[in-house]
Amino acid sequence: xxxxxxxxxxxxxxxxxxxxxxxxxxVRLHVNGTPRTVLVEPRVSLLDALRDRLGLTGxxxxxxxxxxxxxxxxxxxxxxxxxxxxxxxCETHEITTIEGLSDGVDLHPMQQAFxxxxxFQCGYCTPGQIMSxxxxxxxxxxxxxxxxxxxxxxxxxxxxxxxxxxxxxxQVRDAATNHLPAxxxxxxxxxxxxxxxxxxxxxxxxxxx
Amino acid sequence: xxxxxxxxxxxxATAIGxxxxxxxxxxxxxxxxxVDLQRCSxxxxxxxxxxxxxxxxxxxxxxxxxxxxxxxxxxxxAAQALPVRxxxxxxxxxxxxxxxxxxxxxxxxxxxxxxxxxxxxxxxVAAGCNRREPGTGCSAIPGINRGHAVLGTSECCIAxxxxxxxxxxxxxxxxVLTQGPNGPRRYTTDEFFLLPGDTPHRExxxxxxxxxxxxxxxxxxxxxxxxxxxxxxxESYEFALASAAVAVRxxxxxxxxxxxxxxxxxxxPWRARRAEATLVGAPATVESFAAAAREELAxxxxxxxxxxxxxxxxxxxxxxxxxxxxxxxxRDGRPTGLLGADGGGREExx
Numbered sequence: 067x068x069x070x071x072x073x074x075x076x077x078x079x080x081x082x083x084x085x086x087x088x089x090x091x092x093v094r095l096h097v098n099g100t101p102r103t104v105l106v107e108p109r110v111s112l113l114d115a116l117r118d119r120l121g122l123t124g125x126x127x128x129x130x131x132x133x134x135x136x137x138x139x140x141x142x143x144x145x146x147x148x149x150x151x152x153x154x155x156c157e158t159h160e161i162t163t164i165e166g167l168s169d170g171v172d173l174h175p176m177q178q179a180f181x182x183x184x185x186f187q188c189g190y191c192t193p194g195q196i197m198s199x200x201x202x203x204x205x206x207x208x209x210x211x212x213x214x215x216x217x218x219x220x221x222x223x224x225x226x227x228x229x230x231x232x233x234x235x236x237q238v239r240d241a242a243t244n245h246l247p248a249x250x251x252x253x254x255x256x257x258x259x260x261x262x263x264x265x266x267x268x269x270x271x272x273x274x275x
Numbered sequence: 276x277x278x279x280x281x282x283x284x285x286x287x288a289t290a291i292g293x294x295x296x297x298x299x300x301x302x303x304x305x306x307x308x309x310v311d312l313q314r315c316s317x318x319x320x321x322x323x324x325x326x327x328x329x330x331x332x333x334x335x336x337x338x339x340x341x342x343x344x345x346x347x348x349x350x351x352x353a354a355q356a357l358p359v360r361x362x363x364x365x366x367x368x369x370x371x372x373x374x375x376x377x378x379x380x381x382x383x384x385x386x387x388x389x390x391x392x393x394x395x396x397x398x399x400v401a402a403g404c405n406r407r408e409p410g411t412g413c414s415a416i417p418g419i420n421r422g423h424a425v426l427g428t429s430e431c432c433i434a435x436x437x438x439x440x441x442x443x444x445x446x447x448x449x450x451v452l453t454q455g456p457n458g459p460r461r462y463t464t465d466e467f468f469l470l471p472g473d474t475p476h477r478e479x480x481x482x483x484x485x486x487x488x489x490x491x492x493x494x495x496x497x498x499x500x501x502x503x504x505x506x507x508x509x510e511s512y513e514f515a516l517a518s519a520a521v522a523v524r525x526x527x528x529x530x531x532x533x534x535x536x537x538x539x540x541x542x543x544p545w546r547a548r549r550a551e552a553t554l555v556g557a558p559a560t561v562e563s564f565a566a567a568a569r570e571e572l573a574x575x576x577x578x579x580x581x582x583x584x585x586x587x588x589x590x591x592x593x594x595x596x597x598x599x600x601x602x603x604x605x606r607d608g609r610p611t612g613l614l615g616a617d618g619g620g621r622e623e624x625x
Contacts, residue, residue, distance in 0.1 A: 220375025
């Protein structure tokens with residue numbers, strides 16, 4: 067048994083890992099470029115930590131079971147669901163929320179496009195839609211209407227503002243295709259972009275993945 | 276959600292040792308199943324051992340044209356990996372037709388294989404469910420079972436296996452690699468996904484603390500033109516009502532070799548061996564495909580609301596086979612099929 071275990075690479079069943087919780091523990095997060103410290107139990111979701119501990123209520127709680135997309139944020143610049151992410155598991159990662167998308171008072175082009183196209187009714191799903199939409203364009207998929215439908219399917223809108231959401235995304239797509247990235251043209255302010263983005267821009271990179 | 280404790284580990288040996296030594300613990304990868312089931316009190320684990328720092332994310336091509344996918348590769352990354360897209364498009368398609376972009380960025384390949392069933396009674400701790408609580412009965416058999424299985428069911432459980440990826444892996448004879456307290460192991464998909472029988476709570480043959488480290492897909496030249504067809508209630512972000520992973524090699528107008536597996540209709544990823552046996556040597560015609568589909572679904576059992584799945588599965592098989600051979604009579608048939616515009620039977624070099 068032992069010799070087999072040794073040759074086969076078996077491991078000792080020694081519990082050597084550090085245990086944190088179940089009581090509240092200090093969790094160090096990096097949110098929208100700023101280090102933040104919260105005292106939370108390990109069971110607390112990133113969503114609850116953002117909203118209830120850090121006051122970042124832009125990220126919305128819809129279903130709280132990974133079905134609706136209202137809680138979409140970026141972890142290491144990839145779009146994920148904050149409701150199914152534990153805050154304590156994010157300690158070495160960079161979190162971006164809707165509050166971190168605008169450049170001061172200047173709206174991100176996707177935020178402006180949602181306003182321009184009235185891409186919401188009640189607005190509850192909108193922060194998740196916008197975080198998902200910016201990431202979608204940066205991921206480099208073709209952004210025709212079929213692809214927008216498919217790659218935005220993780221964000222439900224019970225008001226069914228989908229046609230206007232697609233129009234908003236098309237506007238940002240076309241601006242990125244027809245012009246230099248707006249931020250670069252304006253002097254390269256450091257607007258955050260998700261993974262896959264070229265220069266920090268509101269639009270997507272070329273659709274040649 | 277009940278209180279939880281948390282450990283984060285950096286190497287495989289510590290991960291296995293930690294979980295093996297603590298019966299109340301389990302591994303945490305993408306969290307899309309575990310956190311969800313913690314919240315509805317279905318998961319029993321009181322301690323999560325975070326394995327996301329383990330070096331198991333690599334997707335690599337193997338000598339001879341196979342591929343090895345690290346267990347912590349995310350669904351989105353595995354789907355985009357060049358060796359997967361080029362050699363095994365059915366895997367890439369199955370991954371991209373599952374879940375949503377956000378969930379695919381989170382969910383790991385190992386976790387995808389270990390995901391739990393989506394039966395509403397399994398998730399409802401007030402309901403009887405033999406899979407969650409052995410001996411409490413199956414509420415789905417007399418209950419709402421529209422989404423449930425028609426193949427591989429038992430009197431104890433009829434929950435559908437929810438993975439799309441696993442269907443493609445079953446078709447391709449993939450092997451699941453694990454490390455555990457008793458050393459490394461390799462499982463075929465038949466060994467890895469257990470039929471419910473009278474022990475539906477036992478879903479996999481894994482020991483406590485045994486960790487999925489990778490999936491290996493052996494070389495298969497005909498898989499470079501394989502595909503995955505998924506039929507569901509809405510076009511995107513939905514589980515399958517019926518799905519089929521298929522790869523075909525033709526010799527003239529005859530089926531020389533075929534791999535076929537079904538999803539959405541069975542309690543495990545369902546390798547359609549009866550249909551395969553019927554197809555090999557048969558002419559590549561709609562009639563042959565329909566005969567194979569009938570043969571595969573012959574042992575199917577409906578439970579009322581899901582009776583339609585038997586016919587739907589047959590039609591899905593026929594459609595997938597027609598797409599795979601590029602049947603020009605199929606209105607949306609792809610021109611890249613084996614019987615497409617460039618003539619019959621030519622193997623495309625990957």
